[in-house]
Amino acid sequence: MSTTLIRGGRIVDPSQNIDRVGNLFLRNDRIEGIDTGATVADHVIDAAGMIVCPGLIDLHVSLREPGDEKDETIESGTAAALAGGMTSVACMPDTSPVVDNRAAAEFVQLQCARAGYCNVFPLGAVTKNHDGQELAEIGQLVEGGAVGFTDAKSPVANAEIMRRALEYTRMFGRPIFNHPQVPELTAKGIMHEGYYSMLLGLRGIPAGAEVIMVARDIALAEMTGGHIHLMTLSTAGAVDQIRRAKAKGLRVTSEVTPHHLALTDAALQNYETNFKVDPPLRTKEHIDALIEGLRDGTIDVISSDHQPFAEEKKQNELDSAPAGVVGLETLLPICIKTLIETGHLTWSKLIAKLTINPATILGIQKGTLKSGHDADITIIDPVTSWRIDPSKFKSKGRNTPFAGWEVKGRAHTVIVAGRVRHHA
Amino acid sequence: MTTATVSVSGVRWTKKHLLGLEELSADEISLILDQAAEFKRLAAVGETKLAALKGTVVANLFFEPSTRTRTSFSLAAKRLSADTVDFTASSSSLSKGETFYDTAQNIEAMGVDQVVVRHSTSGAPHLLSKLLKASVLNAGDGTHEHPTQGLLDIFTIREHRQKLAGLTVALVGDILHSRVARSNIWGLKKLGARVIVCGPSTLIPAHVERLGVEVSNNLDEILGECDCINLLRIQFERQRSAFFPSIREYAHFFGMNGERIRRAKSDVLILAPGPINRGVEITPEVADGPHSVILDQVTNGLVIRMACLYLLHNRRQEESP
Numbered sequence: 001m002s003t004t005l006i007r008g009g010r011i012v013d014p015s016q017n018i019d020r021v022g023n024l025f026l027r028n029d030r031i032e033g034i035d036t037g038a039t040v041a042d043h044v045i046d047a048a049g050m051i052v053c054p055g056l057i058d059l060h061v062s063l064r065e066p067g068d069e070k071d072e073t074i075e076s077g078t079a080a081a082l083a084g085g086m087t088s089v090a091c092m093p094d095t096s097p098v099v100d101n102r103a104a105a106e107f108v109q110l111q112c113a114r115a116g117y118c119n120v121f122p123l124g125a126v127t128k129n130h131d132g133q134e135l136a137e138i139g140q141l142v143e144g145g146a147v148g149f150t151d152a153k154s155p156v157a158n159a160e161i162m163r164r165a166l167e168y169t170r171m172f173g174r175p176i177f178n179h180p181q182v183p184e185l186t187a188k189g190i191m192h193e194g195y196y197s198m199l200l201g202l203r204g205i206p207a208g209a210e211v212i213m214v215a216r217d218i219a220l221a222e223m224t225g226g227h228i229h230l231m232t233l234s235t236a237g238a239v240d241q242i243r244r245a246k247a248k249g250l251r252v253t254s255e256v257t258p259h260h261l262a263l264t265d266a267a268l269q270n271y272e273t274n275f276k277v278d279p280p281l282r283t284k285e286h287i288d289a290l291i292e293g294l295r296d297g298t299i300d301v302i303s304s305d306h307q308p309f310a311e312e313k314k315q316n317e318l319d320s321a322p323a324g325v326v327g328l329e330t331l332l333p334i335c336i337k338t339l340i341e342t343g344h345l346t347w348s349k350l351i352a353k354l355t356i357n358p359a360t361i362l363g364i365q366k367g368t369l370k371s372g373h374d375a376d377i378t379i380i381d382p383v384t385s386w387r388i389d390p391s392k393f394k395s396k397g398r399n400t401p402f403a404g405w406e407v408k409g410r411a412h413t414v415i416v417a418g419r420v421r422h423h424a
Numbered sequence: 425m426t427t428a429t430v431s432v433s434g435v436r437w438t439k440k441h442l443l444g445l446e447e448l449s450a451d452e453i454s455l456i457l458d459q460a461a462e463f464k465r466l467a468a469v470g471e472t473k474l475a476a477l478k479g480t481v482v483a484n485l486f487f488e489p490s491t492r493t494r495t496s497f498s499l500a501a502k503r504l505s506a507d508t509v510d511f512t513a514s515s516s517s518l519s520k521g522e523t524f525y526d527t528a529q530n531i532e533a534m535g536v537d538q539v540v541v542r543h544s545t546s547g548a549p550h551l552l553s554k555l556l557k558a559s560v561l562n563a564g565d566g567t568h569e570h571p572t573q574g575l576l577d578i579f580t581i582r583e584h585r586q587k588l589a590g591l592t593v594a595l596v597g598d599i600l601h602s603r604v605a606r607s608n609i610w611g612l613k614k615l616g617a618r619v620i621v622c623g624p625s626t627l628i629p630a631h632v633e634r635l636g637v638e639v640s641n642n643l644d645e646i647l648g649e650c651d652c653i654n655l656l657r658i659q660f661e662r663q664r665s666a667f668f669p670s671i672r673e674y675a676h677f678f679g680m681n682g683e684r685i686r687r688a689k690s691d692v693l694i695l696a697p698g699p700i701n702r703g704v705e706i707t708p709e710v711a712d713g714p715h716s717v718i719l720d721q722v723t724n725g726l727v728i729r730m731a732c733l734y735l736l737h738n739r740r741q742e743e744s745p
Contacts, residue, residue: 201565
């Protein structure tokens, strides 16, 4: 028996509409309750001035293991997640080999248990080897622990395959995550197609590539009744489409990353590969629409789209360097900078997009401080300033576009299943 | 051997690298052109071998196939008495998996003063310039800039017309994939020329008018206004997909042929950065005809590259105690 009292923090739990100063009491690996009257415990954490919320959940993370352990391992990636305030992550199946079978999904969980940091929920492949041709063994993957299905950065291009995938996953109550980009329009693209791509002579990726795929996926969700989750939105057109789909009551959810909110395509002017991401950084107009989508609930989740790459892969010319940036350890401060400090979101709305909303999409019993739930807690220090220094990352990937940024706020204490696993 | 020096009143060359014409001022461009003119004058009086870069090393780092530009830079360096080393993608260890950065750093470790770089990725010379102590000369990066080509095109026009201000110059063809187009636009606009970009709507990038150029999809409509027409090569190798239905159709609307020449200004100058696709952008009749200055461009390329190497070298001399 072990008890923990988190005393005097601002408790923010959007799943119960709670935002007030109080005491949170944990017993063993469970939440006992808020303001239970208990004043003594085995461990007491003073959270005055801090925000106490459900453990953050990042539903879009690439951990690279098995296959690309030079970029990241499940151990280093989950350590980075903890340092960033996440108690649970959902990991992409685009490893090598691909998580397109039950054994692979079980391997991911085994490695996660060995590492012993945060919870990992594997996502399984929609199609075998992400080839877009044949459905993976989705039912077997569910039995092996997969909570959703995606071909990661490979869009499911064939509408017939996507239709069947949405129909088939419906019987397991699991979502399909799609990377909504029309591959023919994005092939070999480096950056947003617009003024800067013209100026810099870099091959463009038009916003329309995303809008078209989002519209197709919404139509398929309507046709099948399946749950489509649209990953890493970057365009105003996509936000519009999803807003209308939600108004119709379709099972459509979506996410955005901090870097798509904080940076524009103008950043590519220095030709640095840490600004090459997929989808690409867009313009101020698109960012404004994404923020409006967050405000009105069109966009449910903020994810890191953590894409670690070994230095030698990213330290290359733009055409050869892979797209993607690390994000686990910078998600929280960049969200604070772009959404809280600007007044676009309240803490409660921000935390909903990092806790109960991703938990609901993944269908996991997390993201809440309700009594009896897992004692996964993140205590956020919202005010302390610090400078982002990639050399201090727990992640093996140092490919951040935010190196040197002065930011505010970080995960102060992170508790997984009742045990303190990270302390800043 | 003679060391040539030229100074345009009030202007000194201060840049360490030559990455593009976007970042040069009109005075800096004129300085390069004047220096090139001086080298051309010296060559005409037999002063073809100059001592200016003696004891320095110029590396030609060509990650993309090129014959003309590489040869031109190599000869320019030799004319200035520099030692030259040539690296091409196929001969270097790039094919053995070495990164672009490693290759460049290895070359620098050999004591290279100036690196001439050609790369299929836009921005590659910019990355190198941040990494190396050597001066970096962009010999063409992806679809971004090809500053020495822009300079030699402008130099050739200036030779024939004395000044750029007031001239109307059309860039015809594949603007989207053309680094030559971007360098020409920057240079020509800075020197006061009016620039029209003309080509099929699929090969003219959106927003290009924000660079201060006019856009046309109809060569015949603008033909009579042009003092100079620069026929850009159709870059079949860079195209993601079909940008026009057929070569025949392209030539029909945008090819420069004898019939179009007769409708153009009587003193129109025809330029082509080459290598040209004969019968596509330009018919042999025009390429080899009296309006063509295509071979002047090649000759001028040499003195332009000498001028660039020379100015960057002088700046290095001033920098080191």
